[in-house]
Amino acid sequence: MDLGIKGKTALVLASSRGLGQAMAHSLAREGVQVAVTGRNAEGLAQTVKMIESVGGKALALNWDLADLNAIDGHVQTIENQLGPVDILINNTGGPPPTPASGQDPQLWQKSFQEMVLSLMKITDRVLPGMRERRWGRIITSTTSGAIVPIRNLAISNTLRAALLGWSKTLAAEVAADGVTVNVIMPGRVATDRLRQLDEARAKRENITYDAVVSASLKTIPAGRYGDPKEYGDTAAFLASQNASYITGSVIRVDGGQVPSI
Numbered sequence: 001m002d003l004g005i006k007g008k009t010a011l012v013l014a015s016s017r018g019l020g021q022a023m024a025h026s027l028a029r030e031g032v033q034v035a036v037t038g039r040n041a042e043g044l045a046q047t048v049k050m051i052e053s054v055g056g057k058a059l060a061l062n063w064d065l066a067d068l069n070a071i072d073g074h075v076q077t078i079e080n081q082l083g084p085v086d087i088l089i090n091n092t093g094g095p096p097p098t099p100a101s102g103q104d105p106q107l108w109q110k111s112f113q114e115m116v117l118s119l120m121k122i123t124d125r126v127l128p129g130m131r132e133r134r135w136g137r138i139i140t141s142t143t144s145g146a147i148v149p150i151r152n153l154a155i156s157n158t159l160r161a162a163l164l165g166w167s168k169t170l171a172a173e174v175a176a177d178g179v180t181v182n183v184i185m186p187g188r189v190a191t192d193r194l195r196q197l198d199e200a201r202a203k204r205e206n207i208t209y210d211a212v213v214s215a216s217l218k219t220i221p222a223g224r225y226g227d228p229k230e231y232g233d234t235a236a237f238l239a240s241q242n243a244s245y246i247t248g249s250v251i252r253v254d255g256g257q258v259p260s261i
Contacts, residue, residue: 004241006031010087011078011126013065013119016043018191019141019231020091021050026232027239028056032087035078037063057082065092066114068121075125084133085126087239090119090140090163094193097200100154108155115159120166127174136179137239140167144187144258147250152204153197164250171248180247182238187254188216189226222255 009032012024016038024034028051036047036058044060051058059081061074078085092115098107123138130136144150145157146164164183171181188194198216202209217223231253237243238251252258 001242003030003236003239005087005236005239007033008086008239009033009035009078009082009084010089010239011035011037011075011085011122012089012091013037013063013122014091014093015047015089016040017047018193019186019189019228020089021047022228022232023089023091023141023235024058024232025050025054026229026236027087027089028058029054030236030240031056032239033057033059033082035059035061035082035085037061037065037074039064065118066110068113068118071118071122071125075122084129086130086133086135087137088123088126088139089235089239090123090138092119094143094153095155095159097152097197098154099152100158103155111155112159115156116162116166119163123170127179130179131174131177134178136174136177137243138167138170138179138181139235139238140181140183141235142183142185144185144252144254146185147252147260148258152201168248175247178244180238180244182247183250184231184235184238185250185252185254185258186231187226187252187257188220189228189231189253191228194225220255220257222257224255226253226255 010027014020015024015036024036038044048058095111142160146161149157167183198212202212
């Protein structure tokens with residue numbers, strides 16, 4: 001299927017590994033030029049290599065999302081080297097596992113700036129151009145914990161739930177301008193981050209890692225963890241011309257795990 005986005009320019013945040021890397025790779029396979037960001041030079045180089053292996057063009061940016069003052073300069077670099085951003089993938093790394101109570105307010109503030117405020121400001125930076133060109137895609141990657149809170153991930157559950165309300169509100173504001181705004185939500189997709197969380201749970205509950213995985217699989221109707229490529233390809237479809245009538249939606253890629261409708 002031709003997704004109709006060859007030659008477009010995408011900015012994929014936090015794409016040096018994991019789901020961000022998978023989304024960048026899937027877009028590149030569709031002929032999209034991709035600006036990739038992160039703080040891990042080795043991971044960024046790997047993402048660039050993956051993109052170039054499918055004939056794509058990539059621009060790597062060492063970008064700390066907590067630094068709001070760096071946004072304009074980074075976006076200007078992308079515009080100068082690749083062109084205006086047509087597709088924005090809002091993605092961030094995960095905060096440390098924590099309970100809801102007893103957290104330092106500075107940790108909440110730091111996490112909010114990196115995981116929420118930065119995404120809003122980056123979106124505001126590229127959105128006027130999308131509206132002027134009457135074409136744009138804004139896709140925000142969150143977590144299933146925003147719908148069904150995950151134990152010991154209070155910061156992630158809380159802040160990413162805020163992104164759902166923001167995305168839905170924004171979608172209605174820009175739909176008539178040809179810009180779609182959607183949320184993509186992973187369940188248990190096999191990334192390094194998920195392995196770290198499973199290992200942390202094993203240590204916390206004094207059980208084996210394999211026991212954690214076995215218990216998790218029992219909660220997933222599909223009976224397996226997701227492949228990052230499946231998540232990346234879902235993002236690429238939402239970015240496509242074919243998905244131009246999908247906006248204000250939350251798309252779950254979870255193997256049926258989330259029990260709510």
